[in-house]
Structure formats: structure tokens, C-alpha cells
Amino acid sequence: MVLIYIPILLxxxxxxxxxxxxxxxxxIATRSKRITNFGSLLKLGPNPHRDLHKLSQKYGPIMHLRxxxxxxxxxxxxxxxxxxxxxxxxxxxxxxxxxxAKNHRLGSEELEFCHAKINSFKTMREQELDLLIKxxxxxxxxxxxVDLSTKVxxxxxxxxxxxxxxxxxxxxxxxxxxFKAVMLETMHLSATPNIEKxxxxxxxxxxxxxxxxxxxxxxxKDFVDVMLGFVGTEESxxxxxxxxxxxxxxxMLGGSMDTxxxxxxxxxxxxxxxxxxxxxxxxELETVVGMKRKVEESDLDKLKYLEMVIKESLRLHPVAPLLxxxxxxxxxxxxxxxxxxKSRVIVxxxxxxxxxxxWTDPEKFWPERFEGNNIDVKGxxxxxxxxxxxxxxxxxxxxxxxxxRLVVAQLVHCFxxxxxxxxxxxxxxxxxxFGLTMPRANNLIAIPAYRLCRDNN
Numbered sequence: 532m533v534l535i536y537i538p539i540l541l542x543x544x545x546x547x548x549x550x551x552x553x554x555x556x557x558x559i560a561t562r563s564k565r566i567t568n569f570g571s572l573l574k575l576g577p578n579p580h581r582d583l584h585k586l587s588q589k590y591g592p593i594m595h596l597r598x599x600x601x602x603x604x605x606x607x608x609x610x611x612x613x614x615x616x617x618x619x620x621x622x623x624x625x626x627x628x629x630x631x632a633k634n635h636r637l638g639s640e641e642l643e644f645c646h647a648k649i650n651s652f653k654t655m656r657e658q659e660l661d662l663l664i665k666x667x668x669x670x671x672x673x674x675x676x677v678d679l680s681t682k683v684x685x686x687x688x689x690x691x692x693x694x695x696x697x698x699x700x701x702x703x704x705x706x707x708x709x710f711k712a713v714m715l716e717t718m719h720l721s722a723t724p725n726i727e728k729x730x731x732x733x734x735x736x737x738x739x740x741x742x743x744x745x746x747x748x749x750x751x752k753d754f755v756d757v758m759l760g761f762v763g764t765e766e767s768x769x770x771x772x773x774x775x776x777x778x779x780x781x782x783m784l785g786g787s788m789d790t791x792x793x794x795x796x797x798x799x800x801x802x803x804x805x806x807x808x809x810x811x812x813x814x815e816l817e818t819v820v821g822m823k824r825k826v827e828e829s830d831l832d833k834l835k836y837l838e839m840v841i842k843e844s845l846r847l848h849p850v851a852p853l854l855x856x857x858x859x860x861x862x863x864x865x866x867x868x869x870x871x872x873k874s875r876v877i878v879x880x881x882x883x884x885x886x887x888x889x890w891t892d893p894e895k896f897w898p899e900r901f902e903g904n905n906i907d908v909k910g911x912x913x914x915x916x917x918x919x920x921x922x923x924x925x926x927x928x929x930x931x932x933x934x935x936r937l938v939v940a941q942l943v944h945c946f947x948x949x950x951x952x953x954x955x956x957x958x959x960x961x962x963x964x965f966g967l968t969m970p971r972a973n974n975l976i977a978i979p980a981y982r983l984c985r986d987n988n
Contacts, residue, residue, distance in 0.1 A: 816834065826940045842906070
């Protein structure tokens with residue numbers, strides 16, 4: 532799961548108040564000339580991360596915007612991000628007062644995405660990915676076009692359901708709109724009360740099923756099992772009630788159904804657009820894995836070039852271009868900049884990871900830039916923060932990386948891919964669509980050709 536609580540960002544941006552708090556604006560502006568008070572959102576279009584990036588190039592890496600009832604600080608450089616997320620991380624370790632933020636803390640501290648828990652779902656991931664590979668292999672006989680975006684989205688949704696709820700649910704299981712459609716609509720903050728009610732009733736049914744089964748068949752515990760284990764105990768500082776469990780279920784499902792899928796489709800898109808890089812990845816897979824079997828999770832740590840490809844794809848196409856807002860717990864001086872208590876800080880990760888002072892030729896997809904250095908995506912290196920950083924970094928980082936690397940590796944190892952209608956790689960449309968995540972604006976369509984030894988199962 533990647534960046535589980537992205538909806539917090541959209542709730543913050545949805546509460547825009549263009550004229551802002553004049554008193555606070557004046558206070559910030561007079562205490563520091565280096566913070567720009569940009570008082571209008573009229574210039575912000577459908578891709579605010581790009582518009583904020585352009586503004587930062589004119590006004591600097593730390594800007595003050597009047598976007599709501601409280602001051603908003605936008606951070607757009609690695610150095611500025613380090614000040615807020617490391618040097619003063621205790622001050623900015625809070626989130627805006629939204630219910631989902633409370634669930635995020637509970638999820639990260641009590642439902643730890645530890646190595647053992649990630650490994651416990653290894654067999655499930657293999658099973659679901661095998662189903663996709665089988666489907667794609669059947670399509671190779673007649674060279675059928677495949678909607679990879681849809682197939683990968685279904686794959687990650689099924690993985691999420693099995694991990695969180697214990698089993699997959701089909702579109703017939705919830706509402707006439709279908710399970711996945713209701714989930715996505717709810718997470719886009721546009722669901723009607725009837726849909727939300729249907730979803731909560733559905734979650735109640737799932738919780739009741741877990742209570743009745745009581746894990747008697749010794750199956751791997753899903754996250755509902757884990758949460759139910761805290762009900763009525765004194766092990767945790769949090770008192771977990773049924774409504775808390777349902778809220779966390781919604782957050783975990785909504786945050787994991789699209790995030791990994793988005794990262795995977797961008798990585799495959801870049802490989803299709805850059806045949807040289809695709810060949811290098813396949814060559815590494817041939818050397819490490821061979822042509823007689825599929826990729827296993829134990830292979831991933833040996834696939835160093837693939838790791839660079841994933842880093843580069845996440846740099847250019849972060850799942851959440853604007854990180855979830857932070858909130859200052861108290862008045863704070865960040866170097867010579869005065870930040871009032873309860874200011875909201877938005878980190879423009881998209882802008883940071885295209886900073887020409889941090890990256891050579893930043894718009895170019897070039898995985899080799901990571902060769903010979905230890906820059907990683909875990910939040911230590913502030914020029915590369917697709918998962919955030921500090922105390923509020925993504926708790927599902929390792930699980931998300933495992934899914935992304937495994938799926939991308941399997942798809943390019945098992946198949947050669949061609950674009951339809953004799954399209955040239957350079958003609959592949961890479962337009963993005965800003966929302967809860969930042970997926971492709973148009974689904975990725977490609978034609979697979981099975982490339983492993985034919986006796987491979």
C-alpha cells in the first residue's frame with residue numbers, strides 16, 4: 532500500500548477560502564521577506580502540482596498561499612523539505628484535524644507493516660499474479676490488445692481485499708454499481724449517503740463474519756483479524772470500536788486499490804516508451820531468473836537495474852504529487868522564517884523530484900542516474916520522496932515497493948510488449964490525470980507475446 536491517506540489532501544484543498552486570514556498573512560509576510568504571500572488560486576488549473584511548481588520557480592521554494600482559514604505553506608525544494616520533515620519534524624508531525632488522520636496513526640503504529648506481516652501474504656500475492664499471467668498468456672495466441680491499466684488495477688484491488696478483508700469480493704457483492712466502483716467513488720469524496728450506508732453495512736457484515744469464524748481454520752490473519760484482536764484489550768493506548776475498524780478498513784482499501792496500480796502502470800509505460808531500458812531490464816531478468824521460470828519475490832533484491840527503473844519511474848510519476856498536508860503544533864522558526872501554530876504545510880514532491888539543482892536533466896527518464904549512489908525512496912534522501920519522509924512517512928512503503936517491483940518484473944519477464952496500431956514508442960501518450968492518485972489520463976493498451984520457455988507453467 533502506497534500513501535494510504537491521500538484523501539486528507541483533497542479534503543484540505545476542497546476547503547479553499549481565497550481571501551484567507553489577513554492577520555496571519557500579514558504576520559508571516561512581515562516576519563520574513565522570503566515567504567511569498569500568493570493570494571489567489573485563479574492561476575491553479577486541473578494540475579495544481581504543476582502550477583505550484585511554476586509559482587515556486589518565480590517566488591521561491593517556500594511560499595505562503597491563502598488557501599483556507601489557516602496559513603498554507605508550500606514546500607518545493609529538497610533543502611526546504613528537509614527543514615520541515617527532518618530538522619523540525621517534531622513541530623510538523625501533526626496532521627490537520629481530520630478523522631482519517633487519526634486512523635492513519637492507528638494504522639501505522641498498531642497495524643505495523645513489518646517484514647513478517649508482509650511475508651505472511653507472499654503466497655496470496657503469487658496466486659493473484661499467477662492468475663493475471665495466465666490470462667495474459669491466453670491472449671498471446673491471437674495477439675489480442677490488452678487494457679493493462681484495468682488488469683493491473685483489478686490485480687491490486689484483489690490483493691488489497693485479500694490482505695485487508697481476507698478474501699476477494701466481486702462487483703455483485705455490493706450495491707448495483709459494483710464493489711470496486713463504490714470503493715473508488717467513496718474515496719473520491721463524492722459518494723451519496725446511500726452508497727456510504729451500503730458500504731458501512733457491507734463492512735459490518737465482514738466484521739461479523741470474522742468474529743464468527745474466529746480464525747478457526749488457521750488461515751493467515753488479515754488486517755480485520757488484527758484489529759479485532761485489539762477490541763476489549765488493554766494492550767494498546769487506543770480504544771478500538773467497531774466504527775474505528777470500519778473507518779480503517781475504508782482507508783486501507785481506498786489507499787491501496789489504486790496507488791500501487793498507478794505506480795505499476797507508469798513504470799510499464801516508461802519501459803514501453805524507452806525500448807533500450809526495457810531490453811536492459813529483460814536482460815537482467817534473463818541473467819538472474821533465467822527463461823525457465825517466473826520471477827519470485829526472493830529474486831527482487833538481486834534485480835538492481837529493475838530497482839533503478841522503479842526509482843526513476845516514481846521520481847517522474849509520484850503516486851501523490853502533493854504529499855498529505857502537515858500541520859504545525861506550535862509557532863516555529865524555520866531558519867529565519869516564522870511559521871505560526873496550526874499552519875498547514877504541503878510538500879510538492881512532484882516539484883522536488885524535478886529540481887534541476889538536485890537532478891541532471893530532470894525531465895529525462897534515465898534509470899542509470901542511480902548507478903553508483905545510495906539514493907533510495909525511503910525518505911532519507913529529500914530529493915526523492917515519493918512516499919514522504921519523517922514521522923509521517925508512508926507506513927505501507929515496504930509492502931508497496933514489494934508489490935510494484937514484483938508485478939513489473941513479472942510482466943516484462945514473461946512477456947514482450949508492443950504498442951497497438953503500429954504506434955511508435957515515442958508516440959505513447961504520457962498525459963497524467965490529477966486526483967486521489969496521479970494515474971495516466973488514458974488507459975495503457977498493449978499487445979503481449981509470451982517469452983518464457985513454452986513448457987513453463
